[in-house]
Amino acid sequence: MRFTQTAEYALRIAACLARSPSGAFITAQEISDSAAVPKHYLSKIMRRLVEADVLESRKGHGGGFRLARGPSEICFHDVLSAVDYKTETIECAFGWERCSSTEPCPLHPFWSKLRGDIDRWAVENTLADFVT
Amino acid sequence: MRFTQTAEYALRIAACLARSPSGAFITAQEISDSAAVPKHYLSKIMRRLVEADVLESRKGHGGGFRLARGPSEICFHDVLSAVDYKTETIECAFGWERCSSTEPCPLHPFWSKLRGDIDRWAVENTLADFVT
């Protein structure tokens, strides 16, 4: 059970920007350095975060990236779903076509419990929690 | 956040065997059919589960696989750690060399909380829970 490398990077990036001066644009180079994300791969992740409206970017001199909203408005789930769509897809862990709470596979109750814990964690924590 | 495909297969396999008649040997073919795991890949997973003492095997006519212990003696963590050693390694999600509760990275408290939830889930649930 783990995050993809990309998802982990995305959380690092979000943490870095949440801890940067509010409103300031931070360059990809700076983020790469402080979050220990490979520079050229970082640009791929930034694109997805921008497209998901988690970050906004500005090109050219003085440009860079910053949070698209206030840190308390961005939860971990927003960040993770921007890069790892698989947090969204609900598929049966047992491989069943039809699997629901009324017609559950053997793994269903365990799986639901765990997903609930993880989803709750991702929704309840926001980037504002990094600042304190 | 997700299991590897292999880890998911391993849980399916464990569930199938836990629900089979106690002590009976089940062939790889039967497990492959009922757990929807590709047959030739399944053999790889079975090996690891046998080596980890989660299952035991018997070759030849009438052979197959069965649980190595009573289902209540095997928790999900036993199954998962047999195939996905990464549930064991504790590495900093922020990429720090030194990261601990006394010298925590920005992600540390969030990460610890989530890992705690997951570990508790994996340890508290056993294969006996499939039978009921």
Add this chain to the structure above:
DNA sequence: ATCTCAATGGACTTACCTATCCATTGTATA
């Protein structure tokens, strides 16, 4: 003994995630 069944395990292929490179586009400053 021989035959058949079934796990074992090595070699190999495929697919996808991760990472790199670089030419292009856009923006601020002088």
Add this chain to the structure above:
DNA sequence: TATACAATGGATAGGTAAGTCCATTGAGAT
């Protein structure tokens, strides 16, 4: 307008997980 700076995005390579194939080994049945 020219220049330097920085994101954009396509093309490509590397690496690990996933999946396949098959010859070998071991065990029961006749």
